Amino acid sequence: xxxxxxxxxxxxxxxxxxxxxxxxxxxxxxxxxxxxxxxxxxxxxxxxxxxxxxxxxxxxxxxxxxxxxxxxxxxxxxxxxxxxxxxxxxxxxxxxxxxxxxxxxxxxxxxxxxxxxxxxxxxxxxxxxxxxxxxxxxxxxxxxxxxxxxxxxxxxxxxxxxxxxxxxxxxxxxxxxxxxxxxxxxxxxxxxxxxxxxxxxxxxxxxxxxxxxxxxxxxxxxxxxxxxxxxxxxxxxxxxxxxxxxxxxxxxxxxxxxxxxxxxxxxxxxxxxxxxxxxxxxxxxxxxxxxxxxxxxxxxxxxxxxxxx
Amino acid sequence: xxxxxxxxxxxxxxxxxxxxxxxxxxxxxxxxxxxxxxxxxxxxxxxxxxxxxxxxxxxxxxxxxxxxxxxxxxxxxxxxxxxxxxxxxxxxxxxxxxxxxxxxxxxxxxxxxxxxxxxxxxxxxxxxxxxxxxxxxxxxxxxxxxxxxxxxxxxxxxxxxxxxxxxxxxxxxxxxxxxxxxxxxxxxxxxxxxxxxxxxxxxxxxxxxxxxxxxxxxxxxxxxxxxxxxxxxxxxxxxxxxxxxxxxxxxxxxxxxxxxxxxxxxxxxxxxxxxxxxxxxxxxxxxxxxxxxxxxxxxxxxxxxxxxx
Numbered sequence: 001x002x003x004x005x006x007x008x009x010x011x012x013x014x015x016x017x018x019x020x021x022x023x024x025x026x027x028x029x030x031x032x033x034x035x036x037x038x039x040x041x042x043x044x045x046x047x048x049x050x051x052x053x054x055x056x057x058x059x060x061x062x063x064x065x066x067x068x069x070x071x072x073x074x075x076x077x078x079x080x081x082x083x084x085x086x087x088x089x090x091x092x093x094x095x096x097x098x099x100x101x102x103x104x105x106x107x108x109x110x111x112x113x114x115x116x117x118x119x120x121x122x123x124x125x126x127x128x129x130x131x132x133x134x135x136x137x138x139x140x141x142x143x144x145x146x147x148x149x150x151x152x153x154x155x156x157x158x159x160x161x162x163x164x165x166x167x168x169x170x171x172x173x174x175x176x177x178x179x180x181x182x183x184x185x186x187x188x189x190x191x192x193x194x195x196x197x198x199x200x201x202x203x204x205x206x207x208x209x210x211x212x213x214x215x216x217x218x219x220x221x222x223x224x225x226x227x228x229x230x231x232x233x234x235x236x237x238x239x240x241x242x243x244x245x246x247x248x249x250x251x252x253x254x255x256x257x258x259x260x261x262x263x264x265x266x267x268x269x270x271x272x273x274x275x276x277x278x279x280x281x282x283x284x285x286x287x288x289x290x291x292x293x294x295x296x297x298x299x300x301x302x303x304x305x306x307x308x309x
Numbered sequence: 310x311x312x313x314x315x316x317x318x319x320x321x322x323x324x325x326x327x328x329x330x331x332x333x334x335x336x337x338x339x340x341x342x343x344x345x346x347x348x349x350x351x352x353x354x355x356x357x358x359x360x361x362x363x364x365x366x367x368x369x370x371x372x373x374x375x376x377x378x379x380x381x382x383x384x385x386x387x388x389x390x391x392x393x394x395x396x397x398x399x400x401x402x403x404x405x406x407x408x409x410x411x412x413x414x415x416x417x418x419x420x421x422x423x424x425x426x427x428x429x430x431x432x433x434x435x436x437x438x439x440x441x442x443x444x445x446x447x448x449x450x451x452x453x454x455x456x457x458x459x460x461x462x463x464x465x466x467x468x469x470x471x472x473x474x475x476x477x478x479x480x481x482x483x484x485x486x487x488x489x490x491x492x493x494x495x496x497x498x499x500x501x502x503x504x505x506x507x508x509x510x511x512x513x514x515x516x517x518x519x520x521x522x523x524x525x526x527x528x529x530x531x532x533x534x535x536x537x538x539x540x541x542x543x544x545x546x547x548x549x550x551x552x553x554x555x556x557x558x559x560x561x562x563x564x565x566x567x568x569x570x571x572x573x574x575x576x577x578x579x580x581x582x583x584x585x586x587x588x589x590x591x592x593x594x595x596x597x598x599x600x601x602x603x604x605x606x607x608x609x610x611x612x613x614x615x616x617x618x
Contacts (some may be wrong), residue, residue: 216614
């Protein structure tokens, strides 16, 4: 019971040059929790509608993911329809139906204080802030993801919540838009000066760059022969990072003290490897069948592919 | 006397968001030879016009670069004018004046057979092929760079020369355009089946991927705080790779036998580090002042930035 994941549970319709699916489990909390579950049993806070299938619930429960923070509301589950062209780094959104997510308040959950690590998936920064307020006074290690939409529509709220978290995940265009800085080190320093200890800039298929005040780490993505569907890659990456960090923290320790840059380095390697499985099939189908030993052996191949003396 | 570089010597007018220069030494052979000269004294085959400044000549000679293969023709030196927006990975060409390069024939040079390694910079593939024909019968290790323009206008000639070289440098969009394959491993395998032993896919600021039949290596670029002008980065990278390879080959050895994948790995690391200096100032100004010890110490920082256990 160490990692809480707040985010969306959804159904997605996805089209890529390699096929399409009409309705498959999606949402930031689904991907992040499936990824994290390889390392630690996470708890989700979110909401689903009355169309949420038992099969989806079963899939999550079988991975040891606790759903007692998931509200069952009357109405439809969040639905997203999107497509990718050959540039798999850019999704085009065709439809977003918030459904029960429109009135969602994560603060109905009452056990925030039990979790030393919290991942705030990409949701309204006002909801992210409400969770932070309810999290334990000893201030756990909170990580946040966001997106251009919130930077454009709720910049102040987003800036407020960013100033209170330990780790920020953003992609290149998001961090540039948020900070106004073109070069990633400038943009990351801008964020680091607002409070967070770690900034992870996601580069899609090109990997990621990790910034702390005194340290930096650059890693390419795992080279796959083929990618089928990039949906959920960023959430899986973040979930893998957070799951690994949660696994490393001995219970009772303050994670803000216990998480060294070397641990974050290992965590982003694990997150990169986890995300490389996600994109091999539509939705979370491949991610849901991955075992820890698959992660371990691909991590070795990844090391051979990227390391040099 | 081990590395021959065939390519353009030029003057460039460059504009980036960080400033501009009216007329600065450029061209694939200039950048590649300056980069290679850190490891081995290269010889250039190319052509300049009567406006080619003594100062430019002196800069190259001082670096140990042999210019006896550089023709002095009547007319103007190749001139390129281009600009970059904030996406420093994409140049916009405003003007290309071939000048004396229009009638250039590299085959006026008579000592091709002396060089075990040849780098064919981005020029007309028919000229590249003519050089190959004149190179020694023991078939030296030849590397080639090209660009979209030649894929569009001289595909057959380019495919012919590619089938005869050992190493191919192309960027992502070029290799996709040439092969019709979207995924880099497919595209690289396509090229490897035509003859070359090694394919290096350049990813601009994201690094590079190296493919051989049985081996792959992925490396991000060196993380710089700021980039001023990306002109020449690709040519410096290739020149650094070829210079390092030339340095590793004991004289008399067949480089095609002597160059292992591990050596290529080290070479692309060196090329990456060399190119990271090039982009720190306009034109080759920074590259021209770099010393081998700068390369060595940045290589160490690069290793710390990217390697993990």
